[in-house]
Amino acid sequence: MGRSPSSITDNRLKKGPWTLEEDKKLIDCIHKHGTGSWQLLPKKADLNRCGKSCRLRWTNYLRPDIKRGSFSPDEEQTIIHLHSFHGNKWSTIASHLPGRTDNEIKNFWNTNLRKKLLRSGIDPNTHQPITDVNLLLNLLPTSSFTNLMDPWKYAFKLQADQVTEFAKNRVLQNILRVLSTSPLPIIDTNFLGESLNSSQYGELINWINPLQPLSNPVLPHIANIEAVPEELTTIFNSNETIPEILDHQTNGFGISKSHAEYSLPGLVSATTGTSTANIMDSVNSIHIPNQSLTSNSFETFGYLMDDDASSSLWKDIYQ
DNA sequence: AAGTGAGGCAACCGCGGACTA
DNA sequence: GTAGTCCGCGGTTGCCTCACT
Numbered sequence: 001m002g003r004s005p006s007s008i009t010d011n012r013l014k015k016g017p018w019t020l021e022e023d024k025k026l027i028d029c030i031h032k033h034g035t036g037s038w039q040l041l042p043k044k045a046d047l048n049r050c051g052k053s054c055r056l057r058w059t060n061y062l063r064p065d066i067k068r069g070s071f072s073p074d075e076e077q078t079i080i081h082l083h084s085f086h087g088n089k090w091s092t093i094a095s096h097l098p099g100r101t102d103n104e105i106k107n108f109w110n111t112n113l114r115k116k117l118l119r120s121g122i123d124p125n126t127h128q129p130i131t132d133v134n135l136l137l138n139l140l141p142t143s144s145f146t147n148l149m150d151p152w153k154y155a156f157k158l159q160a161d162q163v164t165e166f167a168k169n170r171v172l173q174n175i176l177r178v179l180s181t182s183p184l185p186i187i188d189t190n191f192l193g194e195s196l197n198s199s200q201y202g203e204l205i206n207w208i209n210p211l212q213p214l215s216n217p218v219l220p221h222i223a224n225i226e227a228v229p230e231e232l233t234t235i236f237n238s239n240e241t242i243p244e245i246l247d248h249q250t251n252g253f254g255i256s257k258s259h260a261e262y263s264l265p266g267l268v269s270a271t272t273g274t275s276t277a278n279i280m281d282s283v284n285s286i287h288i289p290n291q292s293l294t295s296n297s298f299e300t301f302g303y304l305m306d307d308d309a310s311s312s313l314w315k316d317i318y319q
Numbered sequence: 320a321a322g323t324g325a326g327g328c329a330a331c332c333g334c335g336g337a338c339t340a
Numbered sequence: 341g342t343a344g345t346c347c348g349c350g351g352t353t354g355c356c357t358c359a360c361t
Contacts, residue, residue, distance in 0.1 A: 015330080015331070016330075016331090016354095016355090017329075017330075017355080018330085037346080038346075038347070039345080039346065040348090051346085051347090052331085052332095052346090052347080052348095053330080053331080055348085056329090056330065056331080057329090057330085059348095060329075061329075079321080088350065088351090089349090089350090090349075090350070091348075091349060091350090102330090102348095102349075102350085103329075103330085103350095104328085104329095106350075106351085107327070107328055107329085108327095108328095110326055110327095111326065111328080112327090112349080155335095299330090
């Protein structure tokens with residue numbers, strides 16, 4: 001029947017961080033009397049706290065069986081796996097991780113794992129590859145959009161470290177094209193700002209449409225990832241050339257801005273005749289550090305999208 | 320060295336279920 | 341059947357630390 005009225009109105013009770021003295025009182029009391037009724041515990045322990053506060057302090061911090069320190073890779077994987085089944089049922093997930101509290105797991109998810117999954121192109125809610133183009137665009141570094149605003153300037157000022165970012169963006173665009181197997185995704189271009197006139201916008205579209213060939217093996221590499229939709233895997237198991245595949249799959253890439261509608265043609269072939277089989281051979285030449293036989297899609301894709309770790313790889317990919 | 324913003328984490332809030340009188 | 345109380349849970353807040361400018 002809802003929350004206890006006393007805990008709402010009683011302003012005399014202390015809130016906020018616990019002192020060492022309070023911790024000691026709480027621990028001593030629980031050692032003597034056990035947890036029993038949390039409502040009565042503050043009186044027994046001579047604490048000016050509500051029972052709820054005592055319970056939280058004990059279960060989330062003072063309990064002797066709590067495991068401290070950072071989460072191990074195994075624990076990370078377990079959390080991700082369990083989250084895919086149970087969603088935000090933190091207490092259920094915590095029950096599978098001895099010594100970890102629901103609060104700790106929840107915080108770890110929100111501050112680390114969630115972002116890690118997003119960076120890897122995985123939707124943390126569904127645990128499937130992100131198909132929302134707007135969301136993917138939002139994941140790109142802000143500087144990318146700054147560069148997009150002035151593609152010509154950008155083209156002439158490419159610095160070594162920018163090449164990495166450029167490569168990521170280009171490949172990501174290509175991924176989006178391949179993934180867009182159905183009705184054209186509409187890109188929310190509000191992020192471009194109001195200053196972009198139609199001429200500049202046309203330039204932007206031309207820039208997004210690759211002038212350079214897709215002559216590297218990143219797409220098949222991604223196709224090895226188990227989380228990629230079945231259609232994509234099927235495509236890369238075929239003997240079609242990449243341009244053919246993209247022409248089939250993209251059939252234009254709808255982008256809307258104001259009242260204007262733009263669409264992109266399929267990727268231009270510059271590696272005519274390059275079959276996916278050839279490309280797959282090239283894939284094997286890419287060395288991803290620390291990739292074991294047990295590496296999963298998350299780790300693989302995570303490596304590709306990780307800013308630091310994959311810098312050289314992305315440069316290689318684009319070159 | 321000081322200011323500032325982002326990230327991490329402990330603690331709080333408020334809801335709903337279970338239990339009881 | 342109803343109302344009061346307690347407990348557990350998920351969401352949110354606010355403080356602290358640290359990196360960056």
